[in-house]
């Protein structure tokens with residue numbers, strides 16, 4: 001069973017910009033910069049969870065899903081093999097690069113690379129926020145945050161992510177121009193969401209949650225001060241109750257910076273359908289209309 005969104009890796013021509021954007025706007029800590037120019041960011045005591053590799057184009061290179069331990073990883077890999085997925089076990093250089101004990105990866109039917117691992121390195125009391133922060137990020141047993149993919153066909157994607165990978169539906173938001181499914185793997189309301197983008201595959205945003213409202217407020221001040229494009233204004237989501245704003249990054253995808261997300265109890269959880277994504281706010285800005293956020297690649301429909 002997948003237990004958390006553990007880490008993510010992007011490629012980008014502007015990877016070096018994350019050396020300032022990561023700490024100064026978001027409040028992440030620079031864990032390290034590798035000789036090839038990769039910027040590795042930490043948001044807690046786990047050694048690094050966000051890696052931006054230099055590359056010719058903006059792309060999501062991999063999503064890292066964490067499992068509890070060696071036994072769980074091997075059992076899950078066997079389950080996926082029985083369902084017809086072909087997995088590869090990573091060699092020592094990849095294990096070093098991701099900072100995990102063991103890793104098996106596969107490519108999903110739409111070409112996204114998923115990495116399953118256990119034993120990610122951590123250093124107790126190592127996290128130091130990259131700018132003034134009252135606290136840190138909500139992580140721990142809720143993992144890094146959440147990631148939202150845009151998929152060509154929502155029903156097919158649901159069959160794969162829910163049916164094969166075991167993501168559990170939290171709820172749906174369905175309106176005239178909005179159809180999104182949200183999935184949990186731990187207490188976080190969703191670690192994954194899928195939105196339909198006919199003819200395309202890609203990533204819409206990564207969400208990071210602050211422990212304190214003040215740190216979201218500071219992020220909003222810094223976004224304005226440094227003229228970071230805002231994609232959606234401050235608002236509160238109807239399903240996970242997150243108060244958040246969506247901002248542009250140097251690398252095509254957007255970050256949802258949030259506070260106060262809902263924790264779910266899987267034993268008693270009942271999935272609902274909502275008609276509106278937000279109680280208030282989350283208005284799309286002019287920047288979002290002229291340059292729609294997310295990294296989308298055209299894909300041939302099967």
Ligand SMILES: [Fe+2]
Pocket residue numbers: 146148205207256
């Ligand atoms: Fe989100």
